[in-house]
Amino acid sequence: MMTPLLLLVLVSGCWADSDFGQNSTDPKYFRTVYIADKESRLGIKIDQPKVVSYRGSNATLPCKFYYKPVPVHAVQTPLKVRIKWTKLTSDYLKQIDVFVSLGNNWKSFGNYQGRVFRENENDASITITDLTLEDYGNYKCEVIEGLDDVTGTVLLDLQGVVFPYFPRLGRYYMNFIEAQKACEDQDAIVASFEQLYDAWRAGMDWCNAGWLSDGSVQYPITKPREPCGGRNTVPGIRSYGYRDHVKDKYDVFCFTSNHKGRFYYLIHFRKLTYGEAVQACIKDGSRIAKVGQMYAAWKLLGYDRCDAGWLADGSVRYPISRPRKRCSESEAAVRFAGFPDKKHRLYGVYCFRNN
Known part of the structure; x- marks a missing residue:
């Protein structure tokens, strides 16, 4: 009688320690899939969830994995492990393909073509060369073996500076598309909320609302005062929420890095x-x-x-x-x-x- 197809639950895709030895058999380290009479084990570890570099330099995004096929028959050939990297965006339904590899075959995509390399066949880490401002963001590493997969994320941060910007026409004259163009014209990109938050923690105080890369409109206040949210309020990032990208007009917060x-x-x-x-x-x-x-x-x-x-x-x-x-x-x-x-x-x- 044929063995039924079973899928057993896994606990975590993240490692709790750095033991990659043969004795690392704690089930919380692995995902286990039973298909007929075959089983495989897969684990992933992100040593450094945040990597900081600067424009024009290189950055290695770490992603180590543990893969141990357990064939039932000695002649059985283990399946190949597939590595896939994507960049996450503020639109959770959209991801940008960066790099994929299977065995000795690999491919990079879009603006990453010719700039992304995987140096170790036993490691899913990749190196991105000649970094651009647009490379900033969160990246997902996915390791796939058969029907089993594990994922982890790494933030690629850039050393740089956030600055407020408005054009010659005056304040609150730009919709989101115009704001993107304004930052690009000034050798910058629209800042993310995380970048504005870091600038606020470093002391940035600006009382005019500006677009951020996720389509929200916010501004940082370190010295509460009447025209800027009220004198009796606490310091922080004031938010207007998400606005219409075409109809609503504000300033913009731009981000730039080393040149x-x-x-x-x-x-x-x-x-x-x-x-x-x-x-x-x-x-x-x-x-x-x-x-x-x-x-x-x-x-x-x-x-x-x-x-x-x-x-x-x-x-x-x-x-x-x-x-x-x-x-x-x-x-x-x-x-x-x-x-x-x-x-x-x-x-x-x-x-x-x-x-």
């Missing part, structure tokens, strides 16, 4: 109009710098300059890392002088040159 290039203030014999500033950078072998490039230089490199200068969006700003009299006396910050008339010859210029 491959040189950000600098161009020494010039006189002040410049906006058009003259653009040409001056070109003549120097560079381009006029973007807002995100100034924030990255200020936050990650400690760039400090008490000279107001034009940036690519037509704004005038200057970065202060060492507060002092007449140069942001009270705090380290990127100072904003507005969007002046582009014909005014009142400012210098900040340039950026790729390596």
Whole structure:
């Protein structure tokens, strides 16, 4: 009589310790599937649930697995283990394919093509090279053997800086699509809630609501006051909830990371109009710098300059890392002088040159 098809319950896909030896037989470490007269055991371990790197560098997302086929017949060939990596999004129904491998065959997808590698056939870990801002986020590692599978997640975080942004038109002029474009134009992406939260914990205080990458609108307050949610409220992230991506208009919080290039203030014999500033950078072998490039230089490199200068969006700003009299006396910050008339010859210029 044929043995019935059975599926027995597994307890966990995560390891409680680092014992990968033959004596690790505690059933909580494994998923066990019984199909007719065949059984297999599979476990997974994420050593580092959060990996921190920066744009332009490499990052290894750890995912170790334990696989022990238990064939009934000596001549039985064990099934191959399939490794699959996907990137999770704020839309829980949508995942982005990153990498898949089966034996010696593998494939990477989309923007990850040519940048993702698995170096050890006994390890599901992958390395992503030449990181971009868009690579930030949560990744799922899935190990599949037959009808059995285990999963784990890793957050790929980037060193960087969150900054609020609004265009020349003024505050609350951008829907979500326009906000995405605005951040992209400033060498940045729309910040996630987690990135804004980390910025708030580091002291960020901003009283204007802005889009975040999940489509919500929020703003960080460290010093409660009347125009910003009320004087008697507690510090925190104020939320307007999820808004209509087309009809509703707000500012945006952008995120940028390390850049491959040189950000600098161009020494010039006189002040410049906006058009003259653009040409001056070109003549120097560079381009006029973007807002995100100034924030990255200020936050990650400690760039400090008490000279107001034009940036690519037509704004005038200057970065202060060492507060002092007449140069942001009270705090380290990127100072904003507005969007002046582009014909005014009142400012210098900040340039950026790729390596």
